[in-house]
Amino acid sequence: MKKIITFGTFDVFHIGHLNILRRAKELGGTLIVGVSSDDFSFKKKGRFPFYQENERLSIISGIKYVDSVFLEESLELKIEYIKKYKADVLVMGDDWTGKFDYLSKITNVIYLERTPTVSTSSIIEVIKKF
Template sequence: MKNVITFGTFDLFHYGHLKILQRAASLGDRLIVGVSSDSLNFSKKSRYPIYSEKERLDIIASLKCVSKVFLEESLELKKDYILKYKADILVMGNDWKGKFDCFNNICKVIYFQRTPSISTTEIIERIRI
């Protein structure tokens, strides 16, 4: 059984989120998704997500391509999460390209091209206008 793991905030869930999760799921038998906690998101982006961590966990867990969801508390624990969930493949968006190559010794690391012109930040900016 091949386990694939990925991480994200998944705030204002959109088509780009769906496509990256479906593509990640196609690489293995189980897709495990770490959803960034509210506090982790604040430390990365200096803002809290629109949807709470519980709401975002529920949204991701409802997708048929997702086998398991957990709360990602810290970027420094990525290796621990990979090992805990026995991930064979780590998938991240190419905005992180190169940042997780250090995990190539414990799993295969793949960076997916993001869906063009779709991001939560862009959606928030469009709503503000």
């Protein structure tokens, strides 16, 4: 059975998150999801997530497409996570296109199109206005 791995912050869960998890699972096999830690999210985005890492882990583990979750601590550790979980496929959103091609030596890298017109950052900006 194929093992598929993907990563994300998954803050303020929305339809775009659900779509990428569903589409990753449809590739067949076991879906393993790395959820960015609070500290790692701050380093990537310059802000802490709205939901704490334990809450985001719980949300993602409750999604029917997801078989297991773990806490992602760093972009530089992706190769270690892929090896640890013996992932056959790495799925990332197309906003990362090309950035993980170097991993194609150890796994199949697939970039899936993001859901247009939805992003956590834009949702948070709209909420701030209220």
